[in-house]
Amino acid sequence: MGLTASSPVVLEGENLTMRFGGLVAMAEVAFTLKRGEILGIIGPNGAGKSTLLNIITGIYIPSSGEVRLEGERLNGVPAHKIVARGIARTFQSSRLFGDLSVLDNVIIGRHTHTKAGVFDAIFRRGRAKAELDAAAAHAETLLKSVSRGLHEQRHRPAGELAQADRRRLEIARALATDPKVLLLDEPSSGMDDADTDALMDDIRAVCAQRPDLALMIIEHDMRLVASLPHRVMVLDYGQKLADGPYEEIRKIPRVQEAYLGRKAAQHAGA
Amino acid sequence: MAESLALPRDTSNPVVSALTVIAVQLAGALFLRQFLLIDDWRLVIGLLLLFGAALVLMERVPSLEARVEAAFARHSRLALLLGIAIVLAFPFVLEGNTYALHLCVISMLYAVLALALNFQLGSANIPNFATGASYGIGAYASALLALNFGVSFWLALPVAAVVATIFGFLLGIPSMRTRDSYLALVTIAFGVVIHQLLNNLEFTGGPNGLVGIPAPELFGHSFASPLVIFGQELPSQANFYYLSALLVLISIVFARRLHDSRVGLAWNALRTDELAARCQGINVTWYKVLAFAVDAFLAGFAGTIYAFYVGFISPDNFTFLVSVTIMTMVIAGGMDNILGVIVGAFLLTLLPEKLRAFSDYRILFFGVTVIVFLMIRPQGLFPQRLRRYGH
Ligand SMILES: Nc1ncnc2c1ncn2[C@@H]1O[C@H](COP(=O)(O)OP(=O)(O)OP(=O)(O)O)[C@@H](O)[C@H]1O
Ligand SMILES: [Mg+2]
Numbered sequence: 001m002g003l004t005a006s007s008p009v010v011l012e013g014e015n016l017t018m019r020f021g022g023l024v025a026m027a028e029v030a031f032t033l034k035r036g037e038i039l040g041i042i043g044p045n046g047a048g049k050s051t052l053l054n055i056i057t058g059i060y061i062p063s064s065g066e067v068r069l070e071g072e073r074l075n076g077v078p079a080h081k082i083v084a085r086g087i088a089r090t091f092q093s094s095r096l097f098g099d100l101s102v103l104d105n106v107i108i109g110r111h112t113h114t115k116a117g118v119f120d121a122i123f124r125r126g127r128a129k130a131e132l133d134a135a136a137a138h139a140e141t142l143l144k145s146v147s148r149g150l151h152e153q154r155h156r157p158a159g160e161l162a163q164a165d166r167r168r169l170e171i172a173r174a175l176a177t178d179p180k181v182l183l184l185d186e187p188s189s190g191m192d193d194a195d196t197d198a199l200m201d202d203i204r205a206v207c208a209q210r211p212d213l214a215l216m217i218i219e220h221d222m223r224l225v226a227s228l229p230h231r232v233m234v235l236d237y238g239q240k241l242a243d244g245p246y247e248e249i250r251k252i253p254r255v256q257e258a259y260l261g262r263k264a265a266q267h268a269g270a
Numbered sequence: 271m272a273e274s275l276a277l278p279r280d281t282s283n284p285v286v287s288a289l290t291v292i293a294v295q296l297a298g299a300l301f302l303r304q305f306l307l308i309d310d311w312r313l314v315i316g317l318l319l320l321f322g323a324a325l326v327l328m329e330r331v332p333s334l335e336a337r338v339e340a341a342f343a344r345h346s347r348l349a350l351l352l353g354i355a356i357v358l359a360f361p362f363v364l365e366g367n368t369y370a371l372h373l374c375v376i377s378m379l380y381a382v383l384a385l386a387l388n389f390q391l392g393s394a395n396i397p398n399f400a401t402g403a404s405y406g407i408g409a410y411a412s413a414l415l416a417l418n419f420g421v422s423f424w425l426a427l428p429v430a431a432v433v434a435t436i437f438g439f440l441l442g443i444p445s446m447r448t449r450d451s452y453l454a455l456v457t458i459a460f461g462v463v464i465h466q467l468l469n470n471l472e473f474t475g476g477p478n479g480l481v482g483i484p485a486p487e488l489f490g491h492s493f494a495s496p497l498v499i500f501g502q503e504l505p506s507q508a509n510f511y512y513l514s515a516l517l518v519l520i521s522i523v524f525a526r527r528l529h530d531s532r533v534g535l536a537w538n539a540l541r542t543d544e545l546a547a548r549c550q551g552i553n554v555t556w557y558k559v560l561a562f563a564v565d566a567f568l569a570g571f572a573g574t575i576y577a578f579y580v581g582f583i584s585p586d587n588f589t590f591l592v593s594v595t596i597m598t599m600v601i602a603g604g605m606d607n608i609l610g611v612i613v614g615a616f617l618l619t620l621l622p623e624k625l626r627a628f629s630d631y632r633i634l635f636f637g638v639t640v641i642v643f644l645m646i647r648p649q650g651l652f653p654q655r656l657r658r659y660g661h
Binding site for chain 1: 523524527528530531532533534535536538539542543545546547548549550551552553554560564654656657658
């Protein structure tokens with residue numbers, strides 16, 4: 001993949017703390033993400049994994065600390081502008097536009113790359129239509145490259161898709177924004193092993209086509225965590241427990257105790 | 271398989287599908303004509319039953335509806351030209367009935383208002399209860415210009431729309447911070463404030479409103495005098511009939527172009543999931559305010575035509591109830607479906623008029639009819655459709 005020792009850092013967080021009233025959901029967490037890198041994030045329920053994604057994407061404003069994209073501070077930048085700067089995401093519980101077609105969902109992902117406003121739509125229709133048709137063509141190509149099966153269903157309402165396809169569509173919609181950084185929140189949740197394998201192949205294909213794309217994946221599925229990321233960060237009670245290659249972090253007793261042991265045992269039993 | 275479901279492809283004989291288009295349009299026009307002209311309540315009930323039966327048929331046999339839709343998609347030009355021809359010819363088949371023409375004018379103005387609100391309620395799911403207020407602002411702005419400064423109708427029309435749009439922006443700004451029920455409350459409050467202002471201000475004439483708004487003139491022809499076309503004399507209402515028909519056409523063009531654009535998609539996105547929309551780069555706040563402005567712009571147009579049509583306006587023409595009626599038209603007709611919204615506007619304007627025979631039970635009967643239609647078609651008479659691209 002695109003990751004080498006000299007790859008520059010695209011995204012970094014420093015001292016990130018998030019309080020909700022008395023609850024500290026995240027305490028002084030720092031992280032870095034290099035160009036072309038895949039970073040896995042694991043941790044038990046309530047560890048603060050989704051909170052971290054929400055901070056990065058501007059949904060939450062951190063109580064302290066800062067996030068930088070290619071050296072530029074993101075604190076206080078509204079969520080929709082962060083997307084335009086190059087950070088896209090999916091959600092833990094999929095949030096598609098269910099009453100719109102699969103294709104429309106991806107076209108909406110092109111929002112930041114299109115410009116037509118009310119005036120263009122009404123009085124310069126040709127231009128607005130050409131722009132949207134181009135976005136539609138782009139979306140079709142993207143859908144095809146992410147998953148053929150999804151492309152064949154492009155005219156169906158997104159709400160009718162099967163669980164695995166919903167996840168794929170969320171990824172395609174996020175990719176449509178042409179991100180530098182893609183954040184995936186538990187992409188395999190609700191999937192069986194076969195679906196998860198297919199998803200991993202799809203993610204690998206996506207990364208192979210975009211060697212510069214940096215990825216952060218929150219996951220519970222240990223098979224995925226063991227094979228996909230270059231590096232894994234462990235969160236527990238809002239704190240960073242460990243950060244390193246999977247082979248290393250799995251050996252740390254506190255990690256095994258806090259998360260891996262329990263989860264791995266559950267997984268073996270299932 | 272799935273594809274053929276979403277994209278009804280018309281494989282039938284082109285002549286058959288063209289005839290389908292013609293038959294459906296003529297049947298619709300004939301139905302409207304009869305409904306406008308009959309007086310006997312038994313015939314009214316009969317026609318309503320016929321309408322209900324058509325709805326049941328559409329609901330039971332979706333393939334039929336899909337066929338008709340595909341025929342219209344295939345012969346869109348024919349449908350458009352025939353539609354325009356029917357609208358132009360319609361006043362001639364109303365037997366000079368001024369009341370029927372009047373009802374057409376009012377229905378069309380409501381159709382414009384419903385299309386305006388549809389940008390918000392249908393496209394973006396913003397419960398705006400202030401469309402009636404924007405309608406009033408348009409009416410008062412143009413009437414005041416005409417009465418105090420002698421501004422002609424044709425100049426007052428765009429100016430009033432701009433004034434209404436500015437108020438729409440003003441309403442949009444406090445609404446940015448609120449959502450759902452709270453947003454609805456803000457718009458209700460706005461409507462009440464406007465109504466109170468119109469009622470209490472000196473220059474708006476207080477509760478008596480404004481009287482003596484002059485009829486528009488075009489090339490020396492006063493809209494207050496009968497319209498003579500091809501030696502046929504039509505009542506003076508026909509002037510306003512054609513004017514409002516033009517406004518409906520403009521509104522349809524606006525609505526279609528916006529719906530099929532990036533703006534319409536952004537509205538649809540924030541309708542379903544605001545957070546997800548923000549995470550696709552959509553400035554949700556801006557698009558909401560924009561929806562308020564577009565709604566107010568069209569409502570302002572409709573208000574101007576209304577003011578010059580009836581010649582006098584008072585605050586009671588623009589109450590909260592008017593906003594609720596417009597909202598019902600959008601919901602009953604079909605959210606985010608242009609045809610549905612227009613049919614909803616006509617139905618809900620004409621129904622109470624045609625049910626006058628039931629005197630005291632009129633409103634009850636009105637409510638029951640709407641509920642029955644909605645039970646047959648729970649998504650509205652003509653529900654939302656998926657978009658298509660390219661071809
Ligand atoms: N908006 C919020 N308001 C209050 N508390 C919150 C909010 N968002 C998250 N929290 C709390 O912060 C903590 C971390 O939540 P978070 O969703 O980040 O966990 P997670 O690691 O993603 O867990 P899971 O594996 O269950 O998804 C939890 O205790 C949660 O209840
Ligand atoms: Mg989570």
